[in-house]
Amino acid sequence: MYLKEVYVFDQNKPVKAVIRNYQETDFEQLIRVQQECFPPPFPSELWWNVEQLKNHVDLFPDGALCVEIDEKIAGSMTGLRVNYTPGEPDHNWEQITDNGYIRNHQPEGNTLYVVDISVSPTYRKLGLGKLLMQSMYEVVIQHGMDRLLGGGRMPHYHKYQDEMSAEDYLEQVIEGDIKDPVITFLLHCGRTPVKVVENYLEDKDSRNHATLMEWKKPFKQ
Incomplete structure (x- = not known):
């Protein structure tokens, strides 16, 4: 426990x-x-x-x-x-x-x-x-x-969907040009992006996208 x-x-x-x-x-x-x-x-x-x-x-x-x-x-x-x-x-x-x-x-x-x-x-x-x-x-x-894994919502993606793909949006968040309430928080927590997943969950703001993000156990070789 x-x-x-x-x-x-x-x-x-x-x-x-x-x-x-x-x-x-x-x-x-x-x-x-x-x-x-x-x-x-x-x-x-x-x-x-x-x-x-x-x-x-x-x-x-x-x-x-x-x-x-x-x-x-x-x-x-x-x-x-x-x-x-x-x-x-x-x-x-x-x-x-x-x-x-x-x-x-x-x-x-x-x-x-x-x-x-x-x-x-x-x-x-x-x-x-x-x-x-x-x-x-x-x-x-x-x-x-081996790891912690989970999908992170991309709640600000709807603001940019006409300008860029979800993958490009994620890249902009990683570069620090866009701040996303969830993805940026997970980066602060030590999680790293694996990939963008379509139709991950019903989420209008994310246009149903999520970023699969992981934390790898540092002791595993």
Whole structure:
């Protein structure tokens, strides 16, 4: 099981954060975080439901992390293990995560695949998303996996779709000429782009594109 206590900063004030595995008693708070992250008109049926959350804690509890501030859940991150070979055919989010139910979790999988990361808007200036990501890297090392992998939305791509391809957009983000809320954040977290994937998820702003991004375990030769 995972437990880490660190200090994050609210401007200049240190604030204690606790990262731990979430449990069944946390489900109500985890759904609240989803509601805060994705308010209407986002469809409520796409928030976590109890069956999905129960699968997370039953099938791969080490991949179910939350972060607490003042004993209140401020964010969460969920992953499952899959077998991934670089260069294999494209997948979408629904296929690779079993639509968030992770019934396809492979206990000996070589890759930790990110299902979701959410931080309540109230706490987004504390760096909790990066903290959760770093914690999940530690899970990769703990289990001897090769990498962390996941698709990142490209929410500003719709502003540039008439000027450039999604691949060119990604290149501009990497060059620093465009700042994308998700891809730039993942670069800050140490993730590196693998490729752009079409029809990864239904996402109007990204025009259904995502960038597959990984973090490789540095100890693997």
